[in-house]
Amino acid sequence: MSDAFRSLPVFPDLRAFLSWTAAEKNLAVLPDRVDLRHEMTAFQQAALRAGGPVLRFNCAHLDGQPATMPVIGNLFGTEARVAAGLGVRPEGIADLGAFLAALRTPAPVDGWRDALSRWPVLRAALQSRPALVKHAPAQQETAPTDLTRLPVQIPWPGDAGPLITWPVVITRPHGSEARDTARYNLGVYRAQVIGPDRMILRWLSQRGGAAHARSWAAAAEPMPVVVALGADPALLLSAALPLPETVSELAFSGVLRGARPQITPAQTVPMLAPATAEILIEGFVHPGDTAMEGPFGDHTGYNNPAEAYPVLQVTRITHRRDPLYLTTVTGRPPDEPSVIGGVFNQLALPSMRAQIPELRDLWLPPAACSYRMAVVQIAKRYPGQARRVMMALWGMLAQFSYTKMIVVVDEDINPRNWDDIAWALSTRFDPARDTLLMDGTPMDHLDFSAPRMGLAGKIGLDATTKIGAETGRGWAEIIRPDPAHAARAEAVLRAAGWGA
Template sequence: MAKDLRDFLQLVEQRGQLRRISALVDPDLEIAEIANRMLQTGGPALLFEQVKGSPYPVVVNLLGTVERVCWSMQMEQPQELEALGKKLGMLQQPKPPKKISQAVEFGKVLFDVVKAKPGRSLLPVCQQVVKLGPEVDLTQIPMIRPYPKDGGKIVTLGLVITKDCETGTPNVGVYRLQLQAKNTMTVQWLSVRGGARHLRKAAERGRKLEIAIAIGVDPLIILAAATPIPVDLSEWLFAGLYGGKGVQLAKCKTVDLEVPARSEFVLEGIITPGEVGTDGPFGDHMGYYGDTNEAAPLIRFHAVTHRRDPIYLTTFSGRPPKEEAMMAIALNRIYTPILRQQVSEIVDFFLPMEALSYKAAVISIDKAYPGQARRAAMAFWTALPQFTYTKFVIVVDKDINIRDPRQVVWAVTSKVDPIRDVFILPDSPFDSLDFANERLGLGSRMGIDATTKVYPETEHPWGEALRSDPEIAAMVERRWAEYGLADLVMGEADPNVFGYDIR
């Protein structure tokens, strides 16, 4: 596990995936424009060494490829993440082991939990420089403004840390914050998120809510905080499970909260219930400007601590590809074993980046009875909280490569009768950022059964799928070079496999 952001930057640079830029750049629009062009081409992470208006460098596009997301989790391929998902699934719904081998496996998982417990740092580097009261000046931090009509400068990859005033349980989330003045920011979070719940509880008891923002942490911790998997674990323990080693935490200077000890910046403040500011509009992940929120909670900061020569880590939302989409593709692999545990007939599932990594899902099932595809779609929508906002679910047979859009489109067009195989659920709770809905926050969902139909779903026998002769296919593979085609990629033998895989 990398100790911090700097360790990971060093790894990325050693692998030729970091570009240092010494030219002076403007955090207002320019940095985002450069980074967006890199994201479109799968380019390297960018470290801007000279930023207008700030003494601090800026890193962006650090997690701009699935490959780099995997590196941040000490893995090389997304497929390796399924082993982690299996481990988390065992913790979520432990079952009595029936075999010695299962008992040993579960024992290893419990040992991993022990190793993942967070530690404490007595001399945290995040507090090498301490600024209190009138010394606090957030305008010195090189926050970016990504789009021309954005309402202001933003923090996007900060860990927002709060605590339940009754139980003392902390919550770590990743929410957008907007700079308002030299010592104030607004925070934009959904009402179902942990920070919003903590603020409501504090308001009910007439208390102020303490808050800390940790910026520039090990990307693995960001991924842990952004993963909404229903496991009864703290985000710190979750990050330790991701990395195989406990996160080192430090007590804040002025609030009763803990932050990663090797953060680049830490902002400490309070929210007074009812004190609000105007937040937005901002370019959002849907590809549009979001609405202005005139009642966003206002944070007043009274302390800023940071490392010597700190590095500012940032990103921005928008129509894919963006860093958040690359993170989602990798995390999709973690969800898969957990989803299989919740819905046993699901073989695999995929959330396409082009569908904003959550608006559409493709599910493959091992179909055994009529109506099973509809059951799988309904179960998917209720399996994990984040799937509540999935607008379209397409269910296909297990032999379809769900990551190949040509195969999925073939299944939909060749196996679907819309009047029989499409079903719609009206008036469902929905994402308030989805402007396609007639009423914001309330919308419909569509399920599409693109599986092969069985009786009584259809009254006639289904046609037999085309297949190559296996002996001829093997012979062609052996003689491919003999045909003089060695310099050309050989397609799959099965005509139903289109030879295109975006895994």
């Protein structure tokens, strides 16, 4: 990424980012014993809700047994730290979003001067190419092939067992070569530990990892997999971002990082792995090898039911000499994924505006599990425009296929203010005329309100002022005070000690 947009130093690994948070007085080292079974969840939730620091648990234990390494939690518990993971301060998110939109869909070049002015974009593209290294910090030591030695949390009462919550799972399709990293998929899928060398990978059927697994199963061959734990912030956030299928998460991490991603050959599987991760887990997913995963507490605030998912047969575990284990907790918002989602929403706005020009703002309320509901502000110019925007959003990006309610408002309504939204719905929305209903559309498997697993309805609420053929009657004028009178009133009250 261009230095013109990156206002923070490059974070080549998790340790560099933690050093920066410590310098910012945003890292708390906890020397007291904290149990990995349920108790650590309470610490992370308390820190997140208070807008608190990254937590380093130096004395984690499980049922009295001390952990073999420190545990890091609440890494992205504030929007400021998510922005920092992207290389910018919070005020730089909008500019970064515009920069990434230009990188994805650059306009035609108009002469040499214009080409030179785009050097930051070209430089970012060059920085996205992975660099192969022979001596990787992530492979400094080979550990016993025993997942139970890792300090894996059991987050909630009722959870089925230890759950790895921040794994970057790396796969490639059948027929590709290990060196063809442009075809790699990086995803954050929760992973249940069910034995010393077995872990369940919970990827839904529409995810990239699942698509790759189907290609290997069709060929009746085991699929090689690498799981990176404790990756650098750019790689973590790239794996979590809802990128288009044609965009490589590994390459995109180089754009965010401002430096080329470092990769290294895995030791027991034909894959290339993140060289600067804290821990690498290698293995194969064999066709037909599944196990019941769950139940686990999830982002809906409920336990999801147990379901069968593929098993990774672990062949090797390597790590740094003094590894750190990164964890997070998913539950009813606010949680770490909802904080990340709020920043991703801001980051994606310029790209969405490029496809929907009338879009002015979009808010995904964190309390609505980040993406189940969207409030959209548009510059309305013609009848039916609100419905067109609803359908465009549902069809534009994969994550909006799970958004079951869209409320569209005008430019004079703050889409991030519940009072404004309620007023617009109360005065500009007629249930019979302004409701768009659909049935049998894709839905998150974890949504218990869906009548069928993976299929549910969607609703669009047009809370915009009706114009043209949308109404058969005139529309009243909004009452507003005279600006001069309002300004004088504020000045007088301020002088009397009552103003802000």
